[in-house]
Structures are given as C-alpha cells and as structure tokens.
Amino acid sequence: MAAVAGATAAGVCLAVGSASAGTISGPLYRDPTSAVVRWVAANPGDSRAAVIRDKIASQPQARWFANFNISTAQSEAAAYVDAANAAQQIPVLSVYQITNRDCGGASAGGAPDLNQYQSWVSNFSRGLGNRTVIIILETDSLALLTCLNSNEINARNQAISTATRTIKSANPNAKVYLDAGHSTWNSAGETANRLRAAGVQYADGFFSNVSNYNPTSSEANFGRAVISSLNGMGISGKRQVIDTSRNGGASGDWCGDDNTDRRIGMYPTTNTGDSNIDAYLWVKPPGEADGCRYTAGSFQPDLAFSLANGVPNPPTTAPPTTPPPTTAPPTTPPPTTPPPTTPPPTTPPPTTTPPPTGNGCSASVALNQWSGGFTASVTVTAGSADINGWTVTITLPSGAAVTGVWNAQASGTSGTVRYTNVGYNGHVGAGQSTNFGFQGTGTGPGATASCAAA
Template structure:
C-alpha cells in the first residue's frame, strides 16, 4: 500500500476536528441514495486482520479488532506483476461474491505515479500498463465491483509535460473503457484529488480530459484527511462544473478512512490527531454520493516513520482508540416512504399446530434467537434480532437464517456479518458475546427487498 506523496505537503490546509455529533461516524440509516446498494466486502486476510490474529495478548488488539479490522477496506493493486494480477483479482472478487458483498479495488500502477515521489513505481510504460489493466479486467467477474482508478493520476500532474498529460489522459480513458467492457456492473471512479487541492472547476476540466464521461464518477480525499461535509460540497461543485461541460449523471465516492480529526503535519505516520472517520457504507443518504469507503486502510504507513504500506499497530490504535464503536443502536433516520405494511401487524392465520410442550428456557449452554421487523419502507426494511443465552452462560454466539428472495443485507450493527448470501451468518462482536444465563443481546440490520419472518437459529460458544 503506497504512502501519501510528499508533494502533498504544500497542498494540505488545516481543517477542523470532527466529532460524532457532526454525523461523521454515524450512518444515515437510509436506503442507498446513490447508484450502489449492498454490503461492502470485508476481506478476512488484510494486514490488520493478520496482525489481530497473531497478537491476541496485545493490549491494543480489542480496539484495533473492533474498530478497524471489523470494517471493509479497498484492496490495493500496487505491486506491478503482469503474471499474477488476474488470479489475485479473481480470487478476491469471487470471495466477495460468495459472501454476497461488494468488493472495492484501488488500481495504482500507472507509469510515473506520484511524479517519482515517495510512492514511485508502476508500469514501465503505457503499453505495458494497458496489458496490466486487461489482465485485471479478466478477473472482475460479472457482479458489482467498485474500482478506484489511479490515485493522484489526475490531480497531481506537475511533473508531466503537455504531451505526457495527453498520453496519460488517453491511458485513463482506455483503462476505464477496458474495465467496463469486461464487466458491465463494474463501477469505475477517477481521481479528483480533494477539497483543499485543485479548484472544482480545474479538477472537472481534468476529469473531462481523462474520460470521466465513460466512468461512473470520481473519488476524493484518498490523499488527505478533509471532513466528509467539505468533500461532499467539493463534489457537488465538481458535478456542477461537469454538467456545464455536458457531462451528467456522475457520482462521488469519499474516502473517510482517516478524516475523523485532522490537524498538524501532512504525514499520517507522525500525526496523533487524526481519527478514523465514518464507517464504510453504501448507505450515504446523498444522491450524489455512491459510497463512503476506506480507500486508504487505517494503520498502513505513509512512508515517513515507517516503510510505506506496512501495517503499524500504533498507527491503527491512535486512529481508533478515541473513535466511537461501529453503530450500536438502530438508525434514527425515519424512511421517507411510509411503510406499506406496519411491522407490528400479526399474522392473519395462526399456526395450524402448536407445540405440545414448548420449552420454557433454552438448553444449558445454548442460545436462542428471535426476529422482529422494526420498520418497512418501499424497497427495504429494518430487522432486529434478540439473542438469549440458555440456563448456562455462553462466551459467544452465531445466528443464521436463509436470505429471502430478492433480499440483500446493506448494513449491520452490534454484530459481525460473516456471510450475506444465500444464508446470512452473523456473530457477536467483542462487547456482546459473553452472556450470563438467560441474558440477552441484540443486533440490527438494514436490508433491501421485502420483509419476511425468517427461520432463525442460534449456536453458542
């Protein structure tokens, strides 16, 4: 994973710290407002996940596990290897598809990337670069995948001559077309820098030159720590400028991985004031924004104090220690569409038979789970699941149920989504797994589709 280029030192402005009260960390709870909906893929083999597994006794592990490793982040393709990249992409995308979740990829291999700075590298020439892109495209499959194409390739061009800029723009246009031709469901976003770099008008012109008309939109804030509301305003200005140039229908992606607080020097390796920002989601509640992503994985170094791209637990802990946990209460935003069927309506037909001797308690050491539809709106619903320990204490629980036709999980809180389809599997998070006898825990989720009452089961540890 590459660092932030040193060239960005002159472009970063001081921004105010954000708190949970600003809404930065709190999901809107609404149905997806952009063009993407569904749960983002959490890769179980990230650097942070491997560190957590290898260091169970570390005093920092609980915070890093629950606030960083538990979240989906983009997979970077930054090591230029023509021979293995197709298999790497195919394996990653297939795992996400099997989980019923949306993978995110960041492609970082264009020649002369970072203008030869701290993140120098990439393909030796543009012809080889297109071969690399072609190999990546053949591993994408046919389901939705989010692609952040070449960070800094458009916002940072100070080292390029006029002819080199033209060649790079053509390379990005061709790459976008290749990726989308290979997978019609691929969402490709181009580099738009951030709100304290180029002006919106300048950046929009650069995007047009690089072929944003062929892409799904643009992403911002990968190379900075600006507040989400500042990036959203910047995105709206870019969209307005694009419209003035005849390019419409595009969307924004915002990197929120480290923008929960920002001040001090440019390098994340040295800055102890930064915090993780809003947790990744496609439920943005903003029609202009397709997703809040963790493009730059929290805890991976920028290359100042540590090797660029290496995972550093002290960085991850600093980012996460004072941040709130992932959402632990149901969303408070009420759907704008009135539920078609009140969730409290009882079944119109009672069961044809009733148990002759229903158990009064769950077996010792076991657990039970009950489901309730909390709210319903056009195209989606909110469900709540209550887990109860049996007559003996348990140390953890796992709940499963078959996903109904047309349903997909888009968000979950107070639980870890292990699998989203065809069977939903949710297990406890660190703070609600251990239950005393007859004690309860509750988790909730948002889903697309029509609400139904599933056959739900619970197993304990």
C-alpha cells in the same frame, strides 16, 4: 502521493439490499486476510488489539493492486472478487499502477510504460467477474501532474480513459471512479476539466480525499461543485465516493505517520442518503503508513491504535437510512469476535412536533441507540407553503452530548442544541421534507424536537 498498498494524497452473508440515495446498495466486502486482520489474529495479547479489532479490523477496506505483474493481474483480481462474491459483499479495488506513479515520491512505481500499463489493465479486467465491484482508478493520477509535460499529460489522460472503458467492457457492473484529489488541492473547476480530459464520461464518477484528512462535509461540498462543473460541460449523472478512513480528527499536514490527533472517520457504507455520493469508503487502510516515518503501505499497530483510540465502536444494529455520521454504522457482518455482553440496542419511536398548518415546519427525530452512544436522523417537513430556511431545536436528555453532525450547522453540544440549514437544503417545498442528522454519546431516547421556519 499515495502510499503503496495504502495511499497518501500529495499536499495533503447478506443479500444485496435496497438503494439508499446513491447508485450502489449492499454490504461492502471485509477481507479476512487483510494486514490488520492478520495482525489482530497474531497478537491477541497486545494491549492495543481489542481497539484495533473492534474499530478497524471489523470494517471493510479497499484492496490495493499496486505491485506490477502482468502475468498475475487476472488471477489476483479474480481471487479477491470471487471471495467477495462468495460472501455476497461488494469488493473495493484500488488500482495503483499508472506509469510515473506519485511523480517518483514515496510511492513511486507502477507500470514501466503506458503500453505495459494497458496490458496489465486488460488482464486485471478479465478477473473482475460480472457482479458489482468498485474500482478506485489511480489515486493522485489527475490531481498530481507537476512532473509531467503536456505530451505526457495527454498520454496519461488517454491511458486512464482507455483503462476505464476496458474495465467497463469486461464487467458492465463495475463502478469506476477517477481521481479528484481533495477539497483543499485543485479547484472544483480545474478538477472537472482534468476529469473530462481523462474520460470521466465513461466512468461512474470520481473519488476524493484518499488518504487525506479533510472533513466529509468539505469533501461533499467539493464534490457537488465538481458535479456542477461537469454538468456545465454536458457531462451528467456522475457521482462521488469519499475516503473517510482517517478524517475524523484534525486536518492539515498530509503525512499521518507521526500525528496523534487523527481519528478514523465515518465507518464504510453504501448507505449515504445523498444522491451525489455513492459510498463512504476506507480506501486508505487505517494503520498503513504514508512513508514518512515508516515504509509506505506497511501496517503499523501504533498508527492504527492512535486512529481508533477513543472512537465509539460501530453500532450493532442496522445502519440508519440517512447519511452516516463521523462514525457511521457498518454495513458488513460483525467480525468473528465474542459478542458483547451489553444489552441489545433499541430503536425508540420518533419524537415529532405537531404538523404545521401554515408557513411553518415540523421536525421528527428517529434515534438509533447502542451501548454508549446513538445516532439521530431528523426530518424537517414544510407546512402548506414553501420555506426558505429552518431552525430545529433539539432538547437532549441529561448526559447526552453531540459529537458530530451532517447536513446542518449546530449551535451547542448538550442540553438544548439548535440546528440550522446549510446552503443546499434551506429551501423546502410545501409539504416536502429534508433531512439532517447527528451522532452523540450517552442516551438519546427522550430527545424532543421543534422546528421554526426562517
């Protein structure tokens, strides 16, 4: 169930840079006319404004195309894409027009029938230009099918497949992703079957966790399983994008209108460091309601403040070249707010254990410090023989505490912290490397690392 102009899963400028594991590189578009930016501008004296400005309004978010109007579809798409192109940034467009949307739930609406849906898609596609755009095509359309009979499901699949090809034909540089629900909804195998039926072979991949709260690590594991299932069907080369707009806190009940234990997750970026994941996106704009307590899709400052309160600000340095942590550095220019008065962040040289000469491993740490916090990228390198598991011991400076980790399992949060491999990165070939990372509060420089092979 996706909230109009923001989604709720049921059950639930700068030149383009170099690629970073996925197939997309470059900064994402921050819309200066979004609901949260307008609210901040209109309420400078509100006690919540600074937090919402620094941690939400500063970030790129998806624009939802959810109001059905065939005659304006092209001009609306073109206006948004042209603005992003002028800023030399990549726009994210969430198309939410499928007939019988949300099975008549809080976000009901969309095209009256599938013929009109195709007319809307055709006009919309003409406004996409010829540069990179990211299309989130029809949230919940494949994960939520309970209200459709078999003929209606077949017709929907055909409509989504046709829409994908229409968009790709109009703009060959468009990146189109289809609905995969999320990791606690349908199984990976069932999700792959639905994606295949809807023409994922014509798309760039799939999206997951839109408007939901599942941890990024769970979604990444789910995505790998979906990709594996697709590969088994002869459909290769597909990648995932993950909505991290509010998965930095507790998971559970899908509706966030009354929850105070939710937090924004990773800041949006195309710099994922994961070859299976093209981007971490804020598809559901933080602060937009789910439709339980407030009107679906309406911006509510109390929800935005709750999501952002207590979360570290995005760092002001360039993002690391490894997967971003729970609050990853942004890839867009900073907002037009006064610059901070704190000293500029520093990036100390990495600390390294001696290179292994036998069956062991070494670990090097690259730190990215900003006011009040840091991220660490750790490289694990095997010696002259393969290793099949590793443990890295990090000794943190006094006062530093780990708040998030990716691509490893952590034991402890301060002092001496041990990180062990997860299932997919335990094997490291002789002389080869793998990476993991963590985020913390306090001061990171001075951390030391050692590595032991299993």
